[in-house]
Amino acid sequence: MMFKFLYPSHLFSFLNKGISIISAIIIPFLFLSLIFALLISPQDYIQGDTVRIMYVHVPAAWMTLMCFGMISFLCILTFLFKTKNTILLYKSIAPIGLSLSLIAIITGSLWGEPTWGTYWVWDARLTSMLVLMFFYLIFIFSYKFISNQNLSLKVCTGISVIGLINLFIIKYSVNIWPTLHQTESIKIIGRTTVDSSMLLPLSMMLLVFFLYCALIFLMKYKSEVIRIKKKGLKKI
Amino acid sequence: MNLDIFVMNGYGVYVWSAFAFSFLVCFILFVKTKRTLKKLENEFKKEAMSLSDEKVSALKNKKVAQEILNTQQKAH
Amino acid sequence: MLVRAAKKRIKILVATLSLLILIAIFSLVVLRDNILYFLSPTEIKNSENLNYSKKIRVGGMVKTGSVSINNNEINFIITDLSNEIFVTFKGTVPNLFSEGKGVVAEGKLKDKKFFIAKRILAKHDENYMPPSAEKILNKDVK
Numbered sequence: 001m002m003f004k005f006l007y008p009s010h011l012f013s014f015l016n017k018g019i020s021i022i023s024a025i026i027i028p029f030l031f032l033s034l035i036f037a038l039l040i041s042p043q044d045y046i047q048g049d050t051v052r053i054m055y056v057h058v059p060a061a062w063m064t065l066m067c068f069g070m071i072s073f074l075c076i077l078t079f080l081f082k083t084k085n086t087i088l089l090y091k092s093i094a095p096i097g098l099s100l101s102l103i104a105i106i107t108g109s110l111w112g113e114p115t116w117g118t119y120w121v122w123d124a125r126l127t128s129m130l131v132l133m134f135f136y137l138i139f140i141f142s143y144k145f146i147s148n149q150n151l152s153l154k155v156c157t158g159i160s161v162i163g164l165i166n167l168f169i170i171k172y173s174v175n176i177w178p179t180l181h182q183t184e185s186i187k188i189i190g191r192t193t194v195d196s197s198m199l200l201p202l203s204m205m206l207l208v209f210f211l212y213c214a215l216i217f218l219m220k221y222k223s224e225v226i227r228i229k230k231k232g233l234k235k236i
Numbered sequence: 237m238n239l240d241i242f243v244m245n246g247y248g249v250y251v252w253s254a255f256a257f258s259f260l261v262c263f264i265l266f267v268k269t270k271r272t273l274k275k276l277e278n279e280f281k282k283e284a285m286s287l288s289d290e291k292v293s294a295l296k297n298k299k300v301a302q303e304i305l306n307t308q309q310k311a312h
Numbered sequence: 313m314l315v316r317a318a319k320k321r322i323k324i325l326v327a328t329l330s331l332l333i334l335i336a337i338f339s340l341v342v343l344r345d346n347i348l349y350f351l352s353p354t355e356i357k358n359s360e361n362l363n364y365s366k367k368i369r370v371g372g373m374v375k376t377g378s379v380s381i382n383n384n385e386i387n388f389i390i391t392d393l394s395n396e397i398f399v400t401f402k403g404t405v406p407n408l409f410s411e412g413k414g415v416v417a418e419g420k421l422k423d424k425k426f427f428i429a430k431r432i433l434a435k436h437d438e439n440y441m442p443p444s445a446e447k448i449l450n451k452d453v454k
Contacts (some may be wrong), residue, residue, distance in 0.1 A: 012303050038255070039241065046413070049244035054440070060258065095269075096265070103261050103262075107258060110254040115406070115434060116435065117407075124349065158328075161325070169340075178352070180349055183438045194440045212262060216266065220269055223276050230276065233301070
């Protein structure tokens with residue numbers, strides 16, 4: 001089989017190692033990043049201290065987009081090749097993405113009030129981000145509550161494909177339409193408009209968020225594998 | 237004591253609540269995940285113990301099952 | 313080698329995906345007026361069927377030197393560098409509202425050149441830097 005490396009028996013021994021390594025380094029790294037984000041990094045020239053909200057808002061938003069991208073990829077893979085083990089993978093990612101989308105929306109509105117003068121507006125970026133959160137919710141519901149596995153997979157694939165289109169809408173919303181939300185600052189092509197003194201805490205926090213996602217993912221995946229092996233015990 | 241870090245020119249309430257909220261959500265998700273994992277590990281161990289001897293020897297050849305039981309022993 | 317069933321599923325997926333993308337693009341184009349969060353002064357000048365009783369939003373830059381405050385009433389000009397619109401507003405503005413910065417005003421048009429705002433939102437740009445870096449940048453420009 002082409003997806004043999006995804007089999008639980010190959011992955012399981014790495015899970016424990018991964019979990020212990022990440023849980024050992026994440027706490028010191030979190031404190032270091034927080035010191036940079038809240039104390040060392042400078043104020044913004046117009047936004048003052050509110051710019052510090054960026055250090056949780058942006059990583060959370062990026063990671064939630066990345067999680068949905070991964071889910072869509074895995075879901076489509078499962079649908080096309082009927083690989084059972086990829087189901088465990090996307091089930092383990094979805095709750096992380098949901099939590100992060102909630103964080104991105106709430107911190108975003110806490111950033112909006114002191115800068116824009118409002119907690120919420122219905123502009124293209126904010127609305128499409130809210131839609132993403134609902135996509136996560138429906139996605140989780142449809143694998144939790146649809147007991148027919150075949151049907152559940154079809155529904156999940158449908159949601160993830162539509163959600164994938166929404167993902168591109170989120171990404172490009174600030175460029176296509178006039179929005180209250182500012183356009184992107186960190187560009188792969190072109191000049192990044194975040195000063196290096198702020199880019200450092202931002203990338204540190206991004207790494208912290210990434211490690212956190214990896215940790216939760218490994219723990220959730222391990223739980224799913226044990227759940228399956230537990231069923232297997234009865235059949236020996 | 238210097239209160240500037242908490243006040244942040246009046247923006248402190250927004251900044252701190254944003255950080256606190258993020259931390260809270262992450263913490264809740266972590267605790268929930270950890271609890272489920274622990275519960276499943278314990279249940280697995282219980283069921284493995286209740287198996288008959290002949291089944292236990294069959295279990296010895298299962299790599300993943302052994303790993304689950306091993307991590308349990310370390311945790312206790 | 314792909315199984316025939318998998319090939320069939322790929323076809324289904326590609327067909328669904330392209331159909332969905334078409335639907336998405338179509339509905340975004342149709343709904344464009346609702347997605348636009350604000351209009352620029354130029355768009356207001358050029359549009360022919362403006363509804364003067366409906367709440368709309370105008371966005372752009374606060375023209376430098378145009379802000380005047382008397383008795384809780386703020387008057388200023390929103391510009392997109394080619395056209396301008398005069399705005400009057402009663403109330404408090406966000407902290408980030410200032411001359412030369414982005415703004416979105418929500419309210420009703422009196423005519424194409426005069427806007428009565430009920431709410432003012434500040435729009436900031438995508439530049440983040442410490443105050444010291446901004447001073448250096450301004451010196452370079454001057």
